[in-house]
Amino acid sequence: MRFSIFRYNPECDAKPYMQPYTLAIDPRNHMLLDALLAIKEHDETLTLRRSCREGACGSDAMNINGRNGLACVTPLSTLKEPVQVRPLPGLPVIRDLVVDMTGFYNAYRSIKPYLINDEPEPENERLQSPPERAQLDGLYECMLCACCTTDCPSYWWNPDKFLGPAALLQAYRFIADSRDRATAERLDDLNDAYRLFRCHNIMNCVDVCPKGLNPTRAIGQIKAWLTKRIL
Amino acid sequence: MVGGALKGARYGLRDWLIQRSSALLAAGYSVLLLARGLWAHPHSLAQWQGLFHPLAMRLASELFLWSVLLHAWIGVRDVVMDYIHAPALKLALYGLVILLLATYGLWGTFIVWRVL
Numbered sequence: 001m002r003f004s005i006f007r008y009n010p011e012c013d014a015k016p017y018m019q020p021y022t023l024a025i026d027p028r029n030h031m032l033l034d035a036l037l038a039i040k041e042h043d044e045t046l047t048l049r050r051s052c053r054e055g056a057c058g059s060d061a062m063n064i065n066g067r068n069g070l071a072c073v074t075p076l077s078t079l080k081e082p083v084q085v086r087p088l089p090g091l092p093v094i095r096d097l098v099v100d101m102t103g104f105y106n107a108y109r110s111i112k113p114y115l116i117n118d119e120p121e122p123e124n125e126r127l128q129s130p131p132e133r134a135q136l137d138g139l140y141e142c143m144l145c146a147c148c149t150t151d152c153p154s155y156w157w158n159p160d161k162f163l164g165p166a167a168l169l170q171a172y173r174f175i176a177d178s179r180d181r182a183t184a185e186r187l188d189d190l191n192d193a194y195r196l197f198r199c200h201n202i203m204n205c206v207d208v209c210p211k212g213l214n215p216t217r218a219i220g221q222i223k224a225w226l227t228k229r230i231l
Numbered sequence: 232m233v234g235g236a237l238k239g240a241r242y243g244l245r246d247w248l249i250q251r252s253s254a255l256l257a258a259g260y261s262v263l264l265l266a267r268g269l270w271a272h273p274h275s276l277a278q279w280q281g282l283f284h285p286l287a288m289r290l291a292s293e294l295f296l297w298s299v300l301l302h303a304w305i306g307v308r309d310v311v312m313d314y315i316h317a318p319a320l321k322l323a324l325y326g327l328v329i330l331l332l333a334t335y336g337l338w339g340t341f342i343v344w345r346v347l
């Protein structure tokens with residue numbers, strides 16, 4: 001199979017370039033990550049992140065034939081040749097397919113991604129009823145791979161101000177949690193023309209999420225909570 | 232504080248709601264105008280002007296006009312917020328758009344109330 005892979009080493013390359021590779025691999029039984037690791041065996045300078053290799057950790061998010069996805073769960077048989085592999089768009093490239101995710105994590109940290117509850121701790125645990133727990137379905141599964149956020153034009157234009165779909169989905173995950181007591185503060189923090197309202201519902205995030213989650217719906221729910229609060 | 236750099240303008244919900252409610256008002260007026268037009272079926276300029284003559288219709292037209300202008304302001308401001316990052320250019324564009332929309336507003340108001 002033929003591949004064309006984004007290469008850039010800021011220490012020696014003046015600018016990025018696409019490097020062609022040809023690999024003898026059966027596309028029927030392999031994922032893209034298998035091919036990239038096989039290429040790396042021949043060319044160990046090729047740099048990429050990967051960890052669990054089964055779509056659970058989100059480390060190997062990249063732009064595959066123009067579409068963000070996880071290399072480890074993208075079957076080679078679904079890809080048109082030459083397979084164009086690029087780093088996630090919109091983030092600074094550290095080297096080859098590795099991007100600097102500092103801004104992405106800063107946005108995530110700023111939504112306080114943990115339960116806030118000052119009430120006395122119960123003997124064992126804070127219980128939830130099954131319907132309360134069901135509110136977190138479609139939210140807690142996010143693994144912060146950044147496929148959605150880096151596919152969002154609003155994030156490309158304002159990465160320092162707009163939180164992006166992943167952080168907003170996580171923000172709603174804590175608003176929706178019956179054990180959290182900081183809903184008002186969370187909503188105050190999000191009620192902002194940039195932080196939340198740069199989202200124009202184009203739904204690229206929904207289209208590319210490897211877990212099939214729906215950040216647009218979560219963002220809509222945050223807007224609904226904000227609206228309900230003033231009515 | 233980590234989120235410090237991520238703070239921006241604090242008028243998100245208000246403008247989002249204005250944009251949606253102004254769209255609803257404009258849609259309602261469009262339906263009203265269409266219904267009145269189909270009902271009255273004007274054949275001449277005088278009849279057409281007659282559609283807009285009643286005070287209630289003038290008030291509705293005025294409301295529609297400012298709804299559309301507010302809607303346009305938020306929409307265009309959103310586009311500028313998205314794409315223009317140089318403060319001076321941003322401010323100049325805001326000023327230009329406000330001037331243009333205010334002119335349309337006054338001009339439209341003049342037209343609505345001149346119809347006698």
